[in-house]
Amino acid sequence: MEHSVPPLNDKSLLKEQTYVNGEWINAKSGKTFEVIDPASGKPIGNVPEMDRADTEAAIAAAAAALPSFRKTTGRERSRMLRKWYQLMIDNADDLAKLITWENGKPMADAKGEVTYAANFFEWFSEEAPRTYGQTIPASVAGNRVFTLKEPVGVVGLITPWNFPAAMITRKIGPALAAGCTVVAKSPGETPFTAAALAELAHRAGIPKGVVNFVTALKNTPEVGETITSSKIVKKVSFTGSTGVGKLLMKQSADTLKKLSFELGGNAPFIVFDDADLETAVAGAIASKFRSSGQTCVCANRIYVQSGIYDAFAEKVAEKVKGFKVGSGYGEGVTHGPLIHDRAVSKVEAHVQDAVKQGGKVLVGGQKLPDLGDNYFQPTVIRDMTADMALAREETFGPVAGLFKFDTEADVIKLANDTEVGLAGYFFSRDIQRCYRVAEALEVGMVGVNTGLISDPAAPFGGVKESGFGREGSSLGIEEYQITKMVTLGGMGQELQGASS
Ligand SMILES: NC(=O)c1ccc[n+]([C@@H]2O[C@H](COP(=O)([O-])OP(=O)(O)OC[C@H]3O[C@@H](n4cnc5c(N)ncnc54)[C@H](O)[C@@H]3O)[C@@H](O)[C@H]2O)c1
Numbered sequence: 452m453e454h455s456v457p458p459l460n461d462k463s464l465l466k467e468q469t470y471v472n473g474e475w476i477n478a479k480s481g482k483t484f485e486v487i488d489p490a491s492g493k494p495i496g497n498v499p500e501m502d503r504a505d506t507e508a509a510i511a512a513a514a515a516a517l518p519s520f521r522k523t524t525g526r527e528r529s530r531m532l533r534k535w536y537q538l539m540i541d542n543a544d545d546l547a548k549l550i551t552w553e554n555g556k557p558m559a560d561a562k563g564e565v566t567y568a569a570n571f572f573e574w575f576s577e578e579a580p581r582t583y584g585q586t587i588p589a590s591v592a593g594n595r596v597f598t599l600k601e602p603v604g605v606v607g608l609i610t611p612w613n614f615p616a617a618m619i620t621r622k623i624g625p626a627l628a629a630g631c632t633v634v635a636k637s638p639g640e641t642p643f644t645a646a647a648l649a650e651l652a653h654r655a656g657i658p659k660g661v662v663n664f665v666t667a668l669k670n671t672p673e674v675g676e677t678i679t680s681s682k683i684v685k686k687v688s689f690t691g692s693t694g695v696g697k698l699l700m701k702q703s704a705d706t707l708k709k710l711s712f713e714l715g716g717n718a719p720f721i722v723f724d725d726a727d728l729e730t731a732v733a734g735a736i737a738s739k740f741r742s743s744g745q746t747c748v749c750a751n752r753i754y755v756q757s758g759i760y761d762a763f764a765e766k767v768a769e770k771v772k773g774f775k776v777g778s779g780y781g782e783g784v785t786h787g788p789l790i791h792d793r794a795v796s797k798v799e800a801h802v803q804d805a806v807k808q809g810g811k812v813l814v815g816g817q818k819l820p821d822l823g824d825n826y827f828q829p830t831v832i833r834d835m836t837a838d839m840a841l842a843r844e845e846t847f848g849p850v851a852g853l854f855k856f857d858t859e860a861d862v863i864k865l866a867n868d869t870e871v872g873l874a875g876y877f878f879s880r881d882i883q884r885c886y887r888v889a890e891a892l893e894v895g896m897v898g899v900n901t902g903l904i905s906d907p908a909a910p911f912g913g914v915k916e917s918g919f920g921r922e923g924s925s926l927g928i929e930e931y932q933i934t935k936m937v938t939l940g941g942m943g944q945e946l947q948g949a950s951s
């Protein structure tokens with residue numbers, strides 16, 4: 452689909468190089484890769500295809516910057532993050548245009564992402580000066596014990612394309628707040644937003660070498676291997692699929708790195724008969740169709756109790772009929788393209804599998820070739836069953852599959868019958884059920900009577916094969932710190948000059 456990309460107010464935010472050691476550079480090999488606009492299929496521009504040597508240089512820059520950066524006070528780091536936050540807010544319009552261009556999400560969503568992303572810098576600018584150790588009553592007479600919170604060192608960050616800004620700031624914010632220096636591998640699909648963030652870091656006065664970006668598409672596995680096997684990098688934080696997470700964990704084993712992994716989900720979304728129907732429908736729309744279903748916390752399996760099933764299905768389908776699919780820059784567009792044709796193929800396969808096994812499409816169900824290769828109709832399917840592909844795998848696309856259930860015990864069993872456990876949602880007006888079900892779900896995050904749970908103030912992360920570690924909140928910074936214990940012996944003596 453042809454679409455007109457609005458010009459940036461500040462054209463210098465569009466960089467076709469990458470940022471290492473405070474400078475804009477190319478890959479040593481001179482190689483580049485093309486970044487494609489998912490809406491039009493046309494190239495946006497080229498960025499460096501970096502390799503092992505380039506990545507090692509970025510790691511060396513981060514290592515060189517560490518000794519002085521780790522000695523800055525929390526208050527100084529707070530001011531840097533605050534400046535970077537403000538620059539994001541000041542340039543929100545341009546950042547949103549870049550996000551829409553390379554990710555495809557509509558401008559309104561992209562603007563929302565910029566605010567969400569910037570808020571991680573604001574949040575961690577407030578945490579940076581407040582990282583307290585403890586004083587601990589010792590078990591041994593005469594000993595005095597306390598702990599220090601220290602930065603873990605150079606950290607490697609690897610992020611996906613679905614939130615081109617927020618997945619990066621959610622990691623860099625706490626890393627810098629803790630006093631770590633960073634090598635961030637930006638997503639091959641969306642490196643331009645990352646580069647714009649780097650330019651703003653430069654303007655914010657983040658010292659050279661503290662934040663370094665590595666760009667790669669074809670060389671991504673080589674870059675990942677370099678980061679995970681490096682003896683200099685002390686921690687890796689990764690957001691992406693469970694499969695890649697397992698690979699990175701194996702690669703990190705030889706150097707026993709500290710790890711935080713935010714991996715795939717398969718979120719159950721449960722509507723009990725006693726739910727407020729309108730609230731549950733609004734929650735399902737918000738959770739399932741945010742970013743066209745391409746978030747790790749999107750509802751994947753929507754379980755609806757039999758007494759409310761037909762009414763819920765009808766209302767959800769009605770809402771979805773009102774969506775407008777098109778270019779993210781288009782007037783009134785609610786849903787953009789998916790990221791690439793592989794994503795479309797997975798969505799199509801899940802729909803076809805459901806239909807083959809008896810699912811009934813209430814709305815959507817087809818690709819939209821007239822718009823382009825990456826478009827798929829927002830879809831609602833009823834009469835889903837547990838042996839369908841959508842029940843077992845994360846669709847990561849705009850398909851709401853509605854499953855019917857009878858009892859609370861049945862649905863908890865179904866909801867937990869998966870290897871992963873990131874987010875889970877349910878709707879009920881019974882307070883006892885709210886506690887019971889929240890406690891029974893095997894997930895890291897629960898939304899009760901809401902489909903939107905993301906908040907820099909709240910701990911984000913999963914259980915089971917959705918990974919470990921928490922981002923955002925007061926816990927987020929701890930992922931980038933070590934707790935050093937100090938025991939002072941020979942204390943507890945009598946005051947000098949005291950008469951015995
Ligand atoms: N839990 C979370 O917070 C969270 C957030 C967003 C996405 N996700 C998950 O990510 C998946 C969707 O993203 P995807 O399909 O791009 O995932 P992916 O794992 O294929 O890729 C994610 C990122 O990892 C990098 N990568 C890929 N292979 C690599 C390798 N061998 N070495 C080093 N880096 C590598 C790439 O830069 C890529 O952008 C979904 O499963 C989704 O649930 C999870």
Ligand SMILES: O=CCCC(=O)O
Pocket residue numbers: 613614617745746747748905
């Ligand atoms: O896709 C994963 C992150 C989504 C979010 O932070 O809300």
